[in-house]
Amino acid sequence: MKAVYATDLSEASEAAIANETCLECLGRIGVEAFHLVTVVPSNVHAGMPGMNFEKRRQTALDRYRETFEDAGFDVETHVVRGTPHRRINGLAESVGASLTIVGSRGSSPLENRFIGSTARNLARTSVTPLLVNRIQRATDDPAVLEEHLFQRMLYATDFSENAQEAFEAFSYLRHAAEEATLVHVQTPADPEPDDDPRDRLDELAGRLEDWDIETRLDVRQGDPVEEILAAEDDHDPTTTLVGSRGHSRLRRLLLGSVSEDVVAKADGNVMLVPPKRVA
Template structure:
């Protein structure tokens, strides 16, 4: 498996890379090749004395490259100039990446510097699964908020085609996921009218049986009632999930991807790592 790891060369991103348990999780799902990318904005001049940002970025990437190489991954580094989400997604498509990984500082990645708007824009335009890895500030600096990235996975579904596509990605986490929690929320945001609570529980249990058979893991199911986002976040806390798996809804080819309100809110307001599977994502090799 091949991933693109986007970094702004900050201490926060360095903390995400140096987490041994996170590196082990990537290894456990079969990641062998890492493409490290950082993007230099167009409005930063490289012609002024002391402002050779591309050279400085290459040097900084070299140190981060060593972290992955020491963990046994094959690594290539890329310094691009331009709009971050376009360069990140462009690289992911060019190298046929199976996943994009970005680090997010704080509870709202929509508010921080590089990874803020970039996360939303990558998600809205990506055809590759996107892993948002939460990073928090500590007394010593920064650390990942939830280690063991895929160990306890919460999957939220409205039984739509987009949610089904995210469910189909589950087997790619074999080797790293030990427990899965399947959740359906019956609330104002999802007035489908064609599923009773009992029918929803039956569908979740059928999916749980499939995961148990295919992955050999423990699986629990739950149906909650209330506001969709609130109930997803409450379930994250209840089960102690390390990553929340959700699907995003697509629109036209011209727009490529428009995040659904729920998916975007989980990324923006949640405290968990988020694995977002877009409509255009291909099955990893």
Template sequence: MHAVYATDLSDAIETAINSRTCLECLKRYGIDKVELVTVTSPNITAGVPTGGIGKQTQRGLDRQRRILEDAGLSVSTRAVRGTPHRRINGVAEQVDAALIVVGSRGQSPLEQRYIGSTVRNIARTAVRPLLVQRIGERDDEHEVEREHLFERVLYATDFSENAEHAFEQFEHLETPTQEATLLHVAPPGRRAESETEDVPDAEVRLGKLADKLEGMGIDATIAVREGEAVEEILAAESEFDPTTILMGSRGKSRLRRLLLGSTSQDVIAQSNANVLVVPPARVR
């Protein structure tokens, strides 16, 4: 399967690319081809030949390509100009990527950051599953926050169609994932409303999903909480210490894109774990 790996050529992103453990996790997910993409501003032209890219950018891409190739991946590189989230999503469509990978921190020599609005915009518009990889900084040194990307997964579901589609990611996670926690957060005061004869209660529905994972060899536990979604997902993260949080990008809302800003995007912004966000199937 193909992955688009977004790089700003920073030390932070190179730290992630240098992590053999992270790369092995991607390979166990099923990734064998990588499109290494960097996006520069269309206004940066000094020293760049017409139709070409700067030498510094090319050297950075070549260096990171060799690291990925040494890990056993087939790699192509691209340096493009434009709006990062549009170009990255566009490349993902072109190569039919199974996954987009972006780092949550880092600043390039060209001052093009892949944090903040860029990551949010990619998450908001992504038409392919997006892995936001945490890269921390301690004592002026960068390090990946969770090397074993998919070892422990916290799956958050509101039982929407998109959440069900996100659960299908376990088909790729069967090999790298050892433990999974299945979480449903009921709105305050509404938990009892879903427990009717027509709609099985949350514990039963989560239990059925847990049985599927147990059949795949993944140890699964369930948790049902009541409260605000983001707050309870982050509380569950603190309790269960997942390496990755898995969730759909949109849920039960007529304003689907706005829902991302209130839930998935807030989790991306506030969590310490990696986050794997899956768009609705129909978006693809």
């Protein structure tokens, strides 16, 4: 499996890259090769202060390369110019990546929590499963919030095709996962279900238990985003797994989808799985 690791070369990104346990977790789910990429903003031009950005960033990536190679991974580095999320997605497509990873400083101390624009735009448009790796904020010496990335999973499902696509990620996450909480949120707008949601969750739980993943069920009522975030608080997962509804032009114009809001507002790591692309 190939992964694109996007970094802005900040101390926070360096903390994630330097964490040996995080790299071990990625290796356990099948990642063998990394493409490290950093993007020079298109508004930085030659002749401006920082005109040697490409050279300086390549030097930094070469330092990161050593960390990955020492951990046993194959590594290629890329310094590109343009709009970050577009260039990251373009690289993921061109190298045939199966996962994109981006760091985030985590929740804001303000009431309305947020992540950076690049991570938010990737959540809207990613062509691969996207792992948002949370890093401590408001500290001079940041560290990752969770070293064992996939040890305790929270999987949110509305039983849609998108959610099922996300569940299939357990086919490789199972090599690092020990526990999973399966959560379904019923809303007043939902039609009356033909069967008990717990029965459907039980079927999914059976598959995970066959892989020796300890599983619990959680059926809630209310606003999906609020309830998924409440489930995160209650169960303390290392990563929340959700499916997205794709990346059409229209969808990019719409704000507030459940998956994007979970990516933006969750305290911990989030893995978002988009629909498979049809050639």
